[in-house]
Amino acid sequence: MKTTNYIPYQEYCPIDCSVEYRRKYHVGDIFENKAKCLSCGDVIMSKNRHDFIWCSCGKLGVDGGSHYAKRIFQSIDGWEELSVAYENV
Numbered sequence: 122m123k124t125t126n127y128i129p130y131q132e133y134c135p136i137d138c139s140v141e142y143r144r145k146y147h148v149g150d151i152f153e154n155k156a157k158c159l160s161c162g163d164v165i166m167s168k169n170r171h172d173f174i175w176c177s178c179g180k181l182g183v184d185g186g187s188h189y190a191k192r193i194f195q196s197i198d199g200w201e202e203l204s205v206a207y208e209n210v
């Protein structure tokens with residue numbers, strides 16, 4: 122399991138912060154980049170642009186942090202999108 126050791130961007134860029142404020146800290150438009158695997162039930166969240174996370178059964182991967190919602194999956198209907206966008210996009 123990959124671990125991360127930086128401060129989550131949600132802590133310094135809350136969901137209602139402005140676009141200009143986010144850009145200053147190089148944060149994109151996705152507040153929570155996450156998805157649920159319907160095989161193992163894991164909800165996984167990418168916390169950074171290069172934070173590529175797999176669910177425990179390995180059928181779903183998410184990547185992109187606040188910048189883009191990349192999904193890797195075995196089956197198109199085997200997962201559920203749960204991402205939350207910033208309010209000011």
Ligand SMILES: [Zn+2]
Nearest residue numbers: 158161176178
């Ligand atoms: Zn899974």
